[in-house]
Structure formats: C-alpha cells, structure tokens
Amino acid sequence: MERLGPAGKIGFGLLVFSAVFFLVAVLPRQEESKALRAEAEVLEARIRMEPSAESGSHRRRLRGDQALPAFYAFFPKLDSSPLWIGELVRIAGERGVEISGTEYRMIREKDLKLARYEMMVPVRGNYSQLRGFIADALHAVPAMALVDVAIRREGVHAELLEANIKFNLYLSEGKH
16 A cells, blocks of 8 residues: 555545445345336326227216217306405515506406406516416416516616516306
C-alpha cells in the first residue's frame, strides 16, 4: 500500500467502495427491477385480453332510453352551486391565490335540462399558483369547464399576476 502513493490509495479506496456499493445497493435493486418487469408483463397481458372480454358480459351497455338519463345524472343538481363555489374558494386558499370578488350568472336554455352557471373569478397570484388553482379546480369539479383566462402583469419584474378566469359550471335541472 505504501508504494501506491496518495493517488493509488484513493483509487484503491474507490474500487473497494464501488464493489461494496454494487453489492449493497445495485444487486437488490436488480431483483426488484426484475419483479416489477414481470408484474408489468402480466398487467400488459391482462390489458391485451380485456377488449375481447369486455365485448361479452363484463361491459354494461345502455339502451337508447337509458343513455340520456345517465348522461344528465353525471351533472350535479342545480341547487348545489354554493357547494361548488365554496370548493373554488377552498382550492384558491390552498394554492395561495387571492380571489377579489366574483361575478355569477345563471343561464337556462329553454329546451335543455342543463343550466350553465357562468363564473368570472378575478384572482391574484404567481404563475404556478394560478396554474395549480385552475388544474385543481377542474379536477375537483368535473362538471366545470374553463372558458377563458386573461392574465395581466403590472410590470416585467412583477412576481404577482392578475387574472380573470371564466368558468362554466354545468348543473342538472332534472331530478336524479
């Protein structure tokens, strides 16, 4: 060891460390990796088999007179709008987005069983907060659609953005 010198000792130490690291960290992960690959192959085979199985009795098909009521049943009831507005406010708070007043307008079409609740939501926050707010809101309220986003920044160096976000919440007027 003395004849190796400092560089040789460091090299030998790295060689020993590499061997130990391989035995302790890499080999166990290879076994895990093999197990995960085998599981993935089983799942892929199952997915390939499902379309033929679905054509049988596993998949429920709706008759023509059942499809439309099932479609309308997806949408929340008309009187649940305060719940969904509260959900938007909660999500804004979680994301650190400041809501500065809102405008609401209910639009009912004469021949449709769905009402459209238009919401203009002026908000303030940084870009990632606004993006997160919109994504979380659409995820939490599946019957809501993003209609428009208008973003304004006071100056080039301003971190906070002001945005007017327009959502449409679709509500069912029928009985569930």
